[in-house]
Amino acid sequence: MQFHIKKNKNIIHGVLLLDKPYGLSSNNALKKIKYLLNAKKVGYTGTLDPFATGLLPLCFGEATKFSNYLSEADKYYEAIIHLGITTETGDIEGKIIDFNKNIPNSIEIIEKILINFHGKISQIPPMYSALKYKGIPLYKYARSGITIKRKLRYIKIYKITIIDYTIPYLTLRIHCSKGTYIRVLSEDIGKMLGCGAHLKYLRRIGIDKLTLDKCLNIDTIIKYSEYERISSLIPIDILLSSFGIIYLSDLLSKRFLHGQNLFLSDENIYILIKSGFISNNKVRVYNKKNCQFLGIGFINNFFLLTPVRLISLF
Known part of the structure; x- marks a missing residue:
């Protein structure tokens, strides 16, 4: 045995x-x-x-x-878009559904088109995505030949930089908000260029900092x-590198970890204001003595600190 x-x-x-x-x-x-x-x-x-x-x-x-x-943070990607070929899924894994040989031969044409994709734009989430409808991912409906109506959503493209254009491959670096589908962006760029496109390669190179x-x-x-x-x-x-920071004494740290609201000291208020902190926002909270991370707090206009999410390592 x-x-x-x-x-x-x-x-x-x-x-x-x-x-x-x-x-x-x-x-x-x-x-x-x-x-x-x-x-x-x-x-x-x-x-x-x-x-x-x-x-x-x-x-x-x-x-x-x-x-x-x-x-919730911003994302950074490097993407290669294949112009002239449209696929069922919007990427290389899908079945080819259209060819178009009228591909731009000038990078200037593409630069003019990309201007339309900066700032706040709308997208319709693709059927081949993990978004759920009635508890089932959309891609499962798509594989069964069922199309579900999806709501328009708004995302933000902060910057698109052309890294290379070797026909038919367009290489971009993209800084965007959460919820952005680069596959959809690739398809929309192809549509506006009049030749169609799909996403050949995608690499996420950054999230926030x-x-x-x-x-x-x-x-x-x-x-x-x-x-x-x-x-x-x-x-x-x-995970919270973009949040403001405050430090608490041992006594206040214990009170914070017990869920108590605290008024900030003048020293902490000065540090927050100097760092450009905006009121009605969340901050990282630390024990001043040992620099132990305690959790996240919310600060209102009167600099009252309210615990939001605490760690339990003690």
Whole structure:
């Protein structure tokens, strides 16, 4: 008779910045890393399609409480758009449904068109997406030949930069708001150029202030020991790098962690004002003595600090 000893899961807290490879879904990437770190609790923020690569933050333990704040942040992508070919899904994984040889031969034509895509624009989410209708992802309806009416949504394109144009491939760097579908953007650019297009390549290179610089790929993580894997986690507050910061004394830290409202000291008010903080906003809160991250607080016009989300590491 054989006996198998079940290894206890590691209770760990922090963020791992994964460089997701081509062909792996975000969920499968999550499962793989969860297994490698033997982690008890893990989630991700900002889904990437299987054919897309790049920055995928994985949140462990208490970090999962704050993952939704990063989902709200701006995104940065590098994309290659294939002009002249339209596909069923808007990307390379779909069946080709149209060819058009009337591709622009001048980058100036494309530059004039791209002006129309700066600022606040509307998009209709694609059928081949993870958005749900009656609890079922839209892509499952699409695969069954069913089309669901989708609501128009507004997103913001802050900047589109042409990196290269080698006919028929247009390479762009895009800074956009949350909820932007680069596949839809590619198709819309193709429509406005009159030749059609689909997304050939997509790589997420940034989310808010997070970049690929500190990312690890799966092959590297596999070579690490379990200790090295866990040591690769970065602090939870990296998810909130765009938030203002305040520091509390030991006494006020305890009161904050007990959910009490606090009036800020003149010192903290000065720091916030100097940093350009806007009232009625959220801040990162730390213990001044040991710089321990305590959670997120909301500050009103009277500089009253209200706990919003707290960590439970004590």
